[in-house]
Amino acid sequence: MGDYHRIHPVTVGSPPPPSAPPEQASRGKKPSHDQLQLPVTAPAPLPPPPRRKRRHSRCCRCVCWTLLAAVLLAVALAATAGILYLVFRPKIPNFSVDRLTVTRFDVNATTMTVTDAFDVDVTATNPNKRIGIYYDGGDVAAFFNGTQLCRGDFPTLYQGHRTTVQPRITLAGETRLDSAVAGQLLRQQQAGFVPLTVRARIRIRIKFGAIKLWKMTGKGDCNFVVDNLRAGTQLRVRSNSCSFKLKI
Secondary structure, eight states, rough: OOOOOOOOOOOOTTTOEEEEEEHHHHHTSSTTTTTTOOOOOOOOOOOOOOOOOHHHHHHHHHHHHHHHHHHHHHHHHHHHHHHHHHHHHHOOOOEEEEEEEEEEEEEETOOOOOOEEEEEEHHHHHHHOOEEEEEEEEEEEEEETTEEEEEEEEEEEEOOTOOOEEEEEEOOOOOOOOOOHHHHHHHHHHTTOOEEEEEEEEEEEEEHHHHHHEEEEOOOOEEEEEOOOOOTTEOOEEEEEEEEEEEE
16 A cells, blocks of 8 residues: 555644744854953053142142232232322422532543542431431532543431431543544633533432332432533522422
8 A cells, every 4th residue: 555644734824833943053162263252351550640720720729829918019019109199298309509619620622531630528408307317328420411421329317307418529530532523622621611421320319208118219410500610609699490200
């Protein structure tokens, strides 16, 4: 007899037999070369950054405090100066040249050199009621047409409030003149009209009551005209104009 095949009845609409899950299916397979994964090592931790922000902030604080202290100091000084000004009402002292005596005036026509010496009598008046003035010396020079003829030192002295002092300043020097200045000086002497300028740079300290301020520079310029420059004679001052400024 021929072999008979068994026929199993199949119901219509029945679900297909369940397939194995992918995990089970993949268990029996070896992973390919692409699917191999190497172990990943964690990166080494980076060193902490240097602490610059704190130093920077400290520097900024120091600068800010310094500026604040400077501003407060400037405000305090300005307020003090304003109070002193309102209380004492300071005024600039007045200067004038009273007389000029020529003790030597020699002109060498060959070398065009002038050797001269003057005694200058100056009057300084302090018009302030409560302010004293310390004169700590200085430099005084005489000029003709912008050329220095001689120089000397302003004396050291103290001038009280509402007082007048008359210091005598001795000037001496030797100057070589050019031909133009020498000719002009000769013509001015013959005409009896010699313009001269005396410039003074004096170190001054102001005293407000019992308070002494810092040293300042007083600048005085006196323009005057004399009749001649003959030695051994007291010159007659034709005109006299002086100005004085205080540089704080």
